[in-house]
Amino acid sequence: MKFKTLALMGLAAVIGAGALGWQSLDKETRGFLAAFPTNRDLLFWSTSQRDAAFRALDRLPFLAKHRVVPAGAMPSPLPPGPPLALPLDVDAYMQGQRSAALMVVHNGQVRLERYGIGFDSQGRWTSFSVAKSFTSTLLGAALRDGYIKSMDDKVSDYIAEMKGSAYDDVSIRQLLTMTSGVAWNEDYDDPKSDVAQFNNHKPDDGVEAVVSYLRKLPRAVPAGTRWLYSTGETNLVGVLVSRATRQPLSSYLSTKIWVPIGMEQQATWILSKTGQEISGCCLQAATRDFARFGQFILNGAVVNGQPSVPDGWLQEATTARIGIGQPGRGYGYQWWTYDDGSFAARGIFGQGIFIDPARQLVIASNANWGNNATDPTASAAREAFYVAVQQAVDAEAASRQ
Structure with a gap:
C-alpha cells in the first residue's frame, strides 16, 4: 500500500518546539523520523526504514490516520507452558x-x-x-x-x-x-x-x-x-x-x-x-x-x-x-x-x-x-x-x- 509523502514542512511541525517536540516522541517514532524517506512509498523503503516504520505507523498521524480498536478491561490468559524442544536453532x-x-x-x-x-x-x-x-x-x-x-x-x-x-x-x-x-x-x-x-x-x-x-x-x-x-x-x-x-x-x-x-x-x-x-x-x-x-x-x-x-x-x-x-x-x-x-x-x-x-x-x-x-x-x-x-x-x- 502507499502512504502520503512526508513534506519537509510536515517534518518540521512534528520535531519543532512545544508538545510535539522531538523529545516528546517515543524512541521508535524518533527512529522512524530519523530514517524516513521523503519521496518514496513503503514498498520501496530500505530495510532500516521499514524496521522503524512497522512498529510506529499508528503514531505518525501526518503520515496516515487511524482508528483505535478498544480492548476490554480483562485480558484473557496466555499461560506459559514448558519450552517446546525444536529440531532447529x-x-x-x-x-x-x-x-x-x-x-x-x-x-x-x-x-x-x-x-x-x-x-x-x-x-x-x-x-x-x-x-x-x-x-x-x-x-x-x-x-x-x-x-x-x-x-x-x-x-x-x-x-x-x-x-x-x-x-x-x-x-x-x-x-x-x-x-x-x-x-x-x-x-x-x-x-x-x-x-x-x-x-x-x-x-x-x-x-x-x-x-x-x-x-x-x-x-x-x-x-x-x-x-x-x-x-x-x-x-x-x-x-x-x-x-x-x-x-x-x-x-x-x-x-x-x-x-x-x-x-x-x-x-x-x-x-x-x-x-x-x-x-x-x-x-x-x-x-x-x-x-x-x-x-x-x-x-x-x-x-x-x-x-x-x-x-x-x-x-x-x-x-x-x-x-x-x-x-x-x-x-x-x-x-x-x-x-x-x-x-x-x-x-x-x-x-x-x-x-x-x-x-x-x-x-x-x-x-x-x-x-x-x-x-x-x-x-x-x-x-x-x-x-x-x-x-x-x-x-x-x-x-x-
Whole structure:
C-alpha cells in the first residue's frame, strides 16, 4: 500500500518546539523520523526504514490516520507452558527472518515467545495482509448478526456505487475467494501496479477511495472462473461490512472480537484518504493479541459458548474454496489453506498466523524480511519452521505413549 509523502514542512511541525517536540516522541517514532524517506512509498523503503516504520505507523498521524480498536478491561490468559524442544536453532531462524516476534501456542499454552530487532511484547506491529483474515471473520459475524443476508448476495446490493461496474454481478462469496474475474495487478515490485497505485488514486467526489478505483477496472474473465490475489478486493469487503453494519470496521472488530476474547492491548487500523479502514492491510496489534486471534479461530470463533459466525461458515472459510496453482495448497475466505487441515493468515515482509487444529497449534510471527515483500527464501524458511513445530509437537506426543 502507499502512504502520503512526508513534506519537509510536515517534518518540521512534528520535531519543532512545544508538545510535539522531538523529545516528546517515543524512541521508535524518533527512529522512524530519523530514517524516513521523503519521496518514496513503503514498498520501496530500505530495510532500516521499514524496521522503524512497522512498529510506529499508528503514531505518525501526518503520515496516515487511524482508528483505535478498544480492548476490554480483562485480558484473557496466555499461560506459559514448558519450552517446546525444536529440531532447529531458533535464534538462527529469527535472524534469517529478521524476526520482530515469534510465538508458539500449543493447547492454549505459550511454548515459545521471543522478540528481535528491538521489538517487545508491549509494542504493536503492523499486520499487512494478515488483516484480511480479520476482515473475513467480521463478514462472517455480520452474516451471523443478520446484517448480511447471504454469501450469494451481490456486491452492488450493499455498495450501490458498484452498479454498472465489473463488480455489479460479483457475489460476496466470489469477492471473499478472490474469484471476481476483474483485472488487478498485485506485483509489489512494480511501482505502477494496482496495489502500489490504488491508495494514491484521486477518488470521485463523495465516493470511498477503493470503490472509486475498483469500479473503473475492466473484467478479465467471467466471475468464479479464476483465482487472482487482490488486496483491493479485501478493501472492498471492508467497505461492504461497514455499509451493512452501519459502523466503522474498528468499532465492529472491538465489539465482536477485541473485547469479547480479551485482547490485552488496544489495536489501531490505518485509514484510507476517505476515512475507511484499509481492510486488506494495516491492523497494528501486539503479537500476543495476534496469537489470541489465532486461538479464537482455533476454538471455533466461539465467545462464552456463543458462536460469532454462522454454523459451518468457519469450516468453509478455512478450507480450500479454490486452487491457487500450488500442490497441497488452496484459498478459503481470506485464509491460505493446506491439505492437512491447517491454514494461515499471511502478510508481506513476514507477518503470519498459522493454525493447525489437529495439533491445537497457533504460531504468530512478525518480521521485516530484508530482501523484498514476498522474499521466496524467507517464505520457504517460514514454511519449514511450521513443519518443524508440527514435528516437535508430534514427537512430544509420541514420547508420552
